[in-house]
Amino acid sequence: MADFKLHPSEALIGQPIEIGAAVLACNQPANILSVAPFKGQGMAVNDVLKAVVKLALPTVGRVRTKKHVRAMWAGQGQWFVVGDIELAVLAQALDTKAAVTDQSDAWVVLTLGGADAREVMSRLCSLDLDALEQGQTARAEFAHMMSCITPTPEGFEIMIMRSFAKTAIHHTREAMGKLAALRAL
Amino acid sequence: MRIHCPHCGERDHREFEYLGSAKLLERPEGGDAAAFHDYVFQRKNPTGENAELWQHVMGCSAWLHVVRNVTTHEIIAVKLARDVKEAAR
The missing domain is CATH 3.30.1360.120 (Probable tRNA modification gtpase trme; domain 1)
Incomplete structure (x- = not known):
């Protein structure tokens, strides 16, 4: 492509x-990825993110950082995962759990x-x-x-x-x- | 006029966009033309308290159910429109 x-x-x-x-x-930053968990998938998304980037989604109005990746709240039902993380990796890991788009x-x-x-x-x-x-x-x-x-x-x-x-x-x-x-x- | 967004806290009204009466949350089911005409066109024109829909467009993007005194501009209650709709079900 x-x-x-x-x-x-x-x-x-x-x-x-x-x-x-x-x-x-x-x-x-290298990448800005938007993560919008599907309905009722918030906890499942957290589990995947903990495994992939060692970060859970922060609560409303908060930021969390781990090494070269940061997760920040970006509005109702939306978070940005920022830093050294590729779209393909996150999109595949969160396949049925969240909408992941490249906002870099x-x-x-x-x-x-x-x-x-x-x-x-x-x-x-x-x-x-x-x-x-x-x-x-x-x-x-x-x-x-x-x-x-x-x-x-x-x-x-x-x-x-x-x-x-x-x-x-x-x-x-x-x-x-x-x-x-x-x-x- | 300041609106207390449930996500973001108290913010100036310039961050918000006004849509109209909160009656818009009560979309009638089925094909009753009279009910739909009422939903689309008929509005009360109260003095005093009125339930309205606002969007925190410069902030978290959430739709809000705001009870506002249209005479004094006092904001009486703010909830997420999502929660109000859910509670009505």
Whole structure:
């Protein structure tokens, strides 16, 4: 079969964008797979995932990491398994238990770090950032777009749909610039 | 106006999309034209509490059954539409 997969473009965000005390970068994982368990198959899916990637599905609004694979809640009845895991492996293992689709080229993973990461974030996202702890993840609005927001020790990870990536980078760059200008006053 | 999503917690209403009356959950079975006409077109127009369907479109994508006071915009109760439909069966 032909390879229809789109690959990350260097031109989009080749090197980290640093403005003021905030840094925006792209940290695209090898794979992003969506796992949506069929009705009543949640426990069976957990058993398979424990065997294949040594991870069970986290509860609503949580992330779990094991070595190079991460499982994150991604909405009602949907999880993303992110990292070094191939579609064929997971799709075969979860055959009758869950719908598994390749989302690797459908989402772009951005990271926002630096001392002002939180300040920049608060200009773009209406989430209560103080209430968001490590190990949590939230589906939320980011610059008028749907996103997955995950706090990291360095700042935030922002997953955005690939077709919105340019817009997301534009808005984030603007917010970083405005904050830096404010700080320079 | 803030809506307490059962999955995501309290969020601003800009994250949600409004569909209409929660009467849409009560789709009539069978081919009774009068019942279906009623289901599609007839709505109460209350002041005060009204049951509505909202979707957390910028968040978890869940459909929600929201009881809202249409006069004061107070949100009185929020449940997953799935659970409300299940309970009605």
